[in-house]
Amino acid sequence: RIVYLNGQFLPYEEARVPIMDRGFLFADGIYEVSAIIDGKLVDNAAHLARLDRSLGEIGIRNPHDAAGWERLQTELVARNGVVEGLVYMQVTRGVAERDFAFPKAGTEPTVVMFTQAKTVLANPLAESGARVITVEDLRWKRRDIKSVALLAQVLAKQQAAEAGVAEAWMVEDGAVTEGSSSTAFIIGRDRVLVTRPLSTALLPGITRASVLRLAQEADLRIEERLIPVEEVYAAQEAFYTSASAFVMPVVEIDGRAIGDGRPGALTRRLRELYIEAAR
Numbered sequence: 719r720i721v722y723l724n725g726q727f728l729p730y731e732e733a734r735v736p737i738m739d740r741g742f743l744f745a746d747g748i749y750e751v752s753a754i755i756d757g758k759l760v761d762n763a764a765h766l767a768r769l770d771r772s773l774g775e776i777g778i779r780n781p782h783d784a785a786g787w788e789r790l791q792t793e794l795v796a797r798n799g800v801v802e803g804l805v806y807m808q809v810t811r812g813v814a815e816r817d818f819a820f821p822k823a824g825t826e827p828t829v830v831m832f833t834q835a836k837t838v839l840a841n842p843l844a845e846s847g848a849r850v851i852t853v854e855d856l857r858w859k860r861r862d863i864k865s866v867a868l869l870a871q872v873l874a875k876q877q878a879a880e881a882g883v884a885e886a887w888m889v890e891d892g893a894v895t896e897g898s899s900s901t902a903f904i905i906g907r908d909r910v911l912v913t914r915p916l917s918t919a920l921l922p923g924i925t926r927a928s929v930l931r932l933a934q935e936a937d938l939r940i941e942e943r944l945i946p947v948e949e950v951y952a953a954q955e956a957f958y959t960s961a962s963a964f965v966m967p968v969v970e971i972d973g974r975a976i977g978d979g980r981p982g983a984l985t986r987r988l989r990e991l992y993i994e995a996a997r
C-alpha cells in the first residue's frame with residue numbers, strides 16, 4: 719500500500735509523522751474524502767474547493783492548487799490500483815514545540831493522503847436500508863469546517879455501533895443537525911424533500927449539493943429548513959448522504975419504522991441518479 723506524505727509517495731509502513739505534529743496534539747488541521755468509482759474521482763472539484771475553504775477558515779496556507787491536488791490524487795489512486803473506494807486527504811498546521819497559539823516562526827503544513835479500496839456502489843446496506851439512532855449533538859460551533867477534531871462524531875458513531883445500527887443523527891434544540899458522518903434528509907408527503915439549511919451548525923455536504931440539484935431535476939419539492947425529531951419519525955422516506963455512503967436509505971430511526979420499513983422509492987431513484995451522474 720502506497721500513501722502520500724509531504725511530497726513523497728511511500729509504502730504505508732515508512733510514512734511517519736513526528737509526535738509534535740499539531741494535528742496529533744491539537745487536532746489542528748482539516749481533511750477531505752472523495753469517492754472513487756470506476757477509477758475516477760467523484761465530485762472532486764467541489765471537495766477540493768471545500769478543502770481550500772476549510773484551510774482558509776483556520777489560517778493554514780493551501781499547499782497545492784486544485785490541479786496540483788488532483789494530480790497527486792490521481793497518481794495515488796493509480797499506484798494503489800483502486801477502482802472503487804475513497805481517497806482521504808489531510809492537512810495539519812505542521813510540527814512545532816507544543817504551544818496553543820500558531821507557531822510564530824511558521825510551519826510547513828503536514829500533508830497526508832491515502833486510499834481505501836471499498837465497495838461503494840454494490841453496498842448491501844443500500845439494498846436493505848440503514849437503521850439510525852438519534853443522539854445529542856455535542857460538537858463545537860464551527861461545524862462548517864471539515865476539522866479533524868471528530869471526538870463528538872466518534873462517540874456518536876460508537877453509540878450507533880453499540881445499538882447495532884449504521885448511523886447516528888445528531889440533535890440540537892429538538893432538530894436534527896446532520897449524521898455523525900453524513901447529511902440527513904427526509905421526504906414528507908407530496909414529494910417534499912427536507913434538509914437543514916447550510917449554516918455554521920453543519921458541514922456543507924458535497925453529496926448534499928449534488929443530490930439537491932438532482933432532486934430539483936426530478937421534480938421533487940425542496941425545503942431547506944430545520945427538521946424536528948418528531949417530523950423525522952413521521953417521514954415517508956429518509957436517507958443520508960456522504961462521499962462514502964452516496965445516498966443511503968434509512969428504514970428505521972430510534973426503533974420506529976420509516977414508511978413501510980423498506981428503502982423508499984424516491985430515495986432509491988435519487989441514489990440511481992447520483993450514481994449515474996457520478997460515472
Ligand code: PDD
Pocket residue numbers: 751896897898899900901921922923924925926959960961962
Ligand atoms: N464525512 N456531515 C459530516 C459531519 C460529515 O463528516 C460528512 C462526510 C458529511 C457529508 O459530506 P460529503 O457529502 O461532502 O461527504 C456531512 C466523510 C465522508 C468522512 O468523514 O469520512
